[in-house]
Amino acid sequence: MSRLPPLNAVKAFEVAARMGAFALAATELGVSAAAVSQQVRNLEDYLGKQLFVRTGNRITLTDAGLAIYPQTARALNDIAAMTVRILEGEMRMRLVVSVPMSLAETWLAPRLAELLHLFPQLAIDIRVEDDPVDVVRQDIDLRISYGGYHYPTLAAIPLVHDEVLPVCAPDFWYKHGNNEFDLAQIHESLFIHTNWGPNYASHPTWSDWFEQSGTSTHPDPSRGRRVGLSSLAITSARLGLGVALGQRVMARADLEAGRLIALSSMSLRLGHPYCAFVSGAKSDRADIKRLVALLSDNAESH
Structure with missing residues (x-):
């Protein structure tokens, strides 16, 4: 030795x-x-x-x-x-995944369903928690986080550099929209704003989107609908509560099923990619490698 x-x-x-x-x-x-x-x-x-x-x-x-x-x-x-x-007598395969609340249901859960087709006996423990978490001391196999800066002692594996685009329910646009899909004509009370919280300054806003589109419109968040989770913005839009600047990875299933429509092809990237963090000794586990692949950009594009 x-x-x-x-x-x-x-x-x-x-x-x-x-x-x-x-x-x-x-x-x-x-x-x-x-x-x-x-x-x-x-x-x-x-x-x-x-x-x-x-x-x-x-x-x-x-x-x-x-x-x-x-x-x-x-x-x-x-x-x-x-x-x-x-x-604890748990030498059988068990996967512990830690994820922020906004990603748990709309993004992670469908990928776990795919993973279980390949590993049907896999025991899974999903922990919904905010950054930072102690990945090592809590024996977490895979942590998903926004950006690569929360866990400097662990290697960051980039998954998806997400983007936001305007989405709403088809019935909502039928009642409140126009044939030109011109968002500048929509009353500012009908915009859904995501309150990202004090720790995040790199997420695009409606003002950013309109500026990128060359329009001087600046919807006032205090006059619209405000939510505290990006996933809740998607849900609110799907329920017909307004137009959300929604994250593509969270809205994809609803867009493909027709529960949401995209009102423009113009999108804005988030400031940082979503990353996976795995301690060194676990990086070669087949279930972890497969889940990382399912969550990655390549998988998202298929």
Whole structure:
């Protein structure tokens, strides 16, 4: 076996780096802060590198610490995940997928149905939660997220760089629309606006869409219908509540079935792609590789 560093020291280093303080790491490990500090020093002596810059009660990773932390975290998480499966008697195949609420029903669920045709005995655990989540500590096999920046220690696999386009129910347009499909003539109270929340600044708005189309129209969100989820914007449009600037991946099934119509071919891309995050040891699992393929741009285009 290749040479291994002292594992207790490695664990102390990983927790201290993740928590940003020896005292917080000590609480998680159930030891004293001095014990954590000593274990880290043991690892530094073993490697011949300084891993932290210590400033009072605060610690910051050095360049050497930054270089080894991602692999250290992945290795410990893989060991922890294996231990949990053995202790719980769950060595049979089980897929844990973590996904934001807006993607769970309209995008992920249909792909899982396709996946189960190939893996009919697969146990699936779907966790609907906002970013960030602790992929490793929670033993998550696949995390789907908007953008690649929430999980810097994990490799981001781009899935779909989605776009938005104006959609509504056919009956709604029959009552409120016009033969020219001119959205500038629609009263601003009939527009559905998605409130993306304070954490997102890269999502296009109705004003962005009209500006791109060369029109000076700027529908006032306070005078229209506002929803807090992109998937709810699609549902609202399908129910005839207005015209939504809907995401294509979420609206695709309704568009193909005729429950929604696209009012223009002009679309705007989101600021970032949706990405999948998988810890290193799980990336070769057949069920995970297949689900990533089903969620990818190539699969979406078929």
